[in-house]
Amino acid sequence: MGPILLPLATAVALAAMGGRRARLEQAISLTATALLLLLSLLLLRSAAAGETSVYRPGDWPSPFGIVLLLDRLSALMLVATSLVALGSVAYACLSGLRARYYHALFQFQLAGLSGAFLTADLFNLFVFFEILLIASYCLLTLGPTRSRLRAGLHYVVINLVGSTLFLVAVGTLYGLTGTLNLADLALRVAALPAADATVARSAALLLFAVFALKAAVVPLHLWLPGTYAAAAPPVAALFAIMTKVGVYGIIRVATLVFGPDAGVAAAVAGPWLLPVALATQMVGMAGALATRDLRRMQGYFLIGSVGTILTGVGLFTHEGLTAALYYLVHSTFTIAAMFLLADLIRRRSAGGGALGLLFLFGAMAVVGLPPWSGFIGKALVLAAAPLDRVGAWVWGVTLLAGLVGVMASARMGGRLFWLPAPAGAAVVAVRRVRRSALAPVLGLFGAVVLLTVFGDAVTRYTRATADQLFAPQEYVRAVLPGR
Amino acid sequence: MAALIALAVGVLLGCGTYLVLRGRTFPVVVGLVLLSYGVNLFLLAMGRLSVRVPPIVMPGQAQYADPLPQALVLTAIVIGFGMTAFIVALALRSYIAFNTDAVEPRGPDE
Structure with a gap:
């Protein structure tokens, strides 16, 4: 409950202050986020022990009340969120x-993200989705320049349509099973008669399509690059975790509700996930090669990284999921840092040299060159692929996408740091930033280095997470002790 | 009644989809509203259709309506209302900034 209440309370307090005392608000927001990180780490430690803790707000017996549940996956997502x-x-x-209410909205979004990762109820997931989306709409259109307005309108419309589809899927599942509690849903979907197979499978695929829209999976990816390029840089960095909410939804629902034991709807996403994931990798990297704008390129890299994660998930093996979760954490940190770095490069704050080195490091991490964690993640995905035709596709596409990504990064780096600035286009009126603004970028890159150095410990954790996800009985038993 | 409700949901969602695909903001906003109406009706119907049946426990009552979809629809209506207000405001800002109500306004960014 803590990770939801803390940002929510902070958000309300900040909103009440009304954006008049900037310094104090910054201090409060920073402290609250640091506390959230601490809290998430504590939860991670308790979850790492293999404990599935359940909290029932209002103490209603499941499956009638809403349930919050913390397992290894939720804890991992919480830590990644709070660090970013x-x-x-x-x-x-x-x-x-400078934007009034930035910090209040930011904390609202954190509350929505934490809630989405913790809830064990499908409709409650919808509500937390809406909380984080409403906050993100406002964050995106803060300080509305014309490009932000244009991107904001598209983003809001596409997400409203997505929410509509989410409700249709939720309604259909409720009409079929009479429950929205994820654990109860898992039991009842598995027990559905064969006559309901078509409806159940359609509802499941609709749900996956909604999550795929949030995760920007091809062909539902077109909204992402423009939106993220238009957002203010710290907002874009936070949005790096937002696509992961969709990935989280896919992983959670594919293992818990529509897993291999789900009767008529068993493994319904199976034939779709892997081809779509490979296409996402390729389209993401190709888009990165095609664009000339650094922030837009990071958006395309984000799409590509979602493709890599879902490739691991789509293999539906313990090794695949282990690799996917590791890559998920890595890509969130790296791309968030790259969005911040792109802003620093645009403003040319700290001289070309340091920025160039940082860009080199980030580019290597993003496209998965050794020795950084992107390479470990991709190598794990490849190692998890079976040695048959499927494996050949996974190897071929992942390696080719990686190559295209390297080319895109190299070309962008060359243009940014080696070409003289074109005459006339000289320094746009941007405020220079203090050198200390490098610190968050360095911090996030530091997290990537730690992820590399302690790769063994992290993969051991993600392997345990994968084992836990493939044994959903534990989840069901935690929520419904009677069954 | 089931056929009537199904028809209503279908017409609402169909019109909504058509309007959302238009190129100007006003039809898009109306389309989103129609979509949310259609979905709300659909959600309500998922609790099985019944007339004059209470959703709360009452003495001497044999039949009950499912209260959960009613609660869900209430939540969905509130969220939909807030979202509509927001997108109307956003569409207005866009109209003022670009002096056109096109969904994809052309013009310089600053």
């Missing part, structure tokens, strides 16, 4: 982002 949030909010303070 800390980097983002620190950058916002240091780079002097």
Whole structure:
């Protein structure tokens, strides 16, 4: 409950202050986010022991009341969220982002993200989705330049349509099973008669399509690059975790509700996930090669990284999921840092040399060159692929996408740091930032280095997570002790 | 009654989809509203259709309506209402900034 209440309370307090005392608000927001990180780490430690803890708000017996559940996957997502949030909010303070209510909205979004990762109820998931989306709409259109307005309108419309589809899927599942509690849903979907197979499978695929829209999976990816390029840099960094909410939804539902034991709807996403994931990798990297704008390129890299994660998930093996979760954490940190770095490069704050080195490091991490964690993640995905035709596709596409990504990064780096600035296009009127604004970028890159150095410990954790996800009986028993 | 409700849901969602695909903001907003109406009706129907049946426990009552979809629809209506207000405001800002109500306004960014 803590990870939801803490940002929510902070958000309400900040909103009440009304954006008049910038310094104090920054301090409160930073402290609250740091506390959230601490809290998430504590939860991670308790979850790492293999414990599935359940909290019942209002103490209604399941499956009638709403249930919050913390297992290894939720804890991992919480830690990734709060770390990225800390980097983002620190950058916002240091780079002097001036926008009333930025911090209040930011905390609202954190509350929505934490809730989405913790809830064990499908409709409650919808509500937390809406909380984080409403906050993200406002964050995106803060300080509305014309490009932000244009991107914001598209983003809001597409997400509203997505929410509509989510409700249709939820309604259909409720009409079939009479429950929305994920654990109860798992039991009842498995017991559905064969006559309901078509409806159940359609509802499941609709649900996956909604999550795929949030995760920007091809062909539902077109909204992402423009939106993220238009957002304020710290907002874009936080949005790096937002596509992961969709990935989380896919992983959770594919293993718990529509897993291999789900009767008529068993493994319904199976034939779709892997081809779509491979296409996402390729389209993401090709888009990165095609664009000339650094922030847009990071958006395309984000799409590509979702493709890599889902490739691991789509293999539906313990090894595949282990690799996917590792890559998920890695890509969230890296791309968040790259969005911040792109802003620093645009403003040319700290001389070309340091920025160039940082860009080199980030580019290597993003496209998965050794020795950084992107390479470990991709190698794990490849190692998890079976040695048959499927495996050949996975190897071929992942390696080719990686090559295209390297080319895109190299070309962008060359243009940014080696070409002289074109005459006339000289320094746009942007405020220079303090050197200390480098700190959040360094912090996030530091997290990537730690992820590399302690790769063994992290993969051991993600392997345990994968084992836990493939044994959903434990989840069901935690929520419904009677069965 | 089931056929009537199904028809209503179908017409609402069909019109909504058509309007959302238009190129100007006003039809898109109306389309989103129609979509949310259609979905709300659909959600309500998922609790099975019944007339004059209470959703709460009452003495001497043999039949009950499912209260959960009613609660869900209430939540969905509130969320939909907030979202509509937001997108109307956003569409207005866009109209003022670009002096056109096109969904894809052309013009310089600043």
